[in-house]
Amino acid sequence: MRKQALLPGLLGIAVAVLLGSGPAYAQLRLIPEAARRVYEALPDLPLENTYTPINPNDGGPAPEEDTLVRRMMIYHLQVAGRSPTDRFDWQLTLADYFDANEPMVAQRYPGADRLTVNPYAQDKAVVQSLNRQQRQALLEALVLAFGGDPNPTPLYIPTDGDPAPTRPTPEPMKPLLLPGSGSADLLRP
DSSP states (O other), X not given: OHHHHHHHHHHHHHHHHHXXXXXXXXXXXXXXXXXXXXXXXXXXXXXXXXXXXXXXXXXXXXXXXXXXXXXXXXXXXXXXXXOSSOHHHHHHHHHHHTTSSSOOOGGXXXXXXXXXXXXXXXXXXXXXXXXXXXXXXXXXXXXXXXXXXXXOOOOOOOOTTSOOOOOOOOOOOOOOOOOOTTGGGGGOO
16 A cells, blocks of 8 residues: 555656756746846846847747846856855856856857857857946846845955954964884773
8 A cells, every 4th residue: 555655756756857847947947037137127238139049949038038147047057057046156157257267168158059149259248348336236136036145244355444353362282292112002901
């Protein structure tokens, strides 16, 4: 009787795994909504959605939905394999667009195999053209679009006017004594 009760549960798990309902796929299904949220928060951010698909019937996104932010999110999640809610991970992704972190491979960039023109170079140029405030706003919008922490704890970074934090003075370490002749006898019961 127990085997019969377990069978439907195991089949359900197997079907879910085969159909791809894991966390990574769930994040990918959130991308259209998350991208829309980013563009609502930053209406001046370029869409960069003028690319033509190689095969318009391949089941990919409609050209108007294939935006810079969507490609950036796919790069972040699938290519780089980073967390959607971690602010530092999004900073690393932005650094990739500046060639300051991991090198981006044009052939692996989202849209490279689906669009008539690879958006890699133009997307990098757009991100590099953003000023510091625009990049910070983009970073904030990306984190919030996936439900990240809206009020992260700021790191303490001292400025010139801040006094250096006081640290306790460590006690001097006692020198290690090397075992001498006959020291192994101390280990006997």
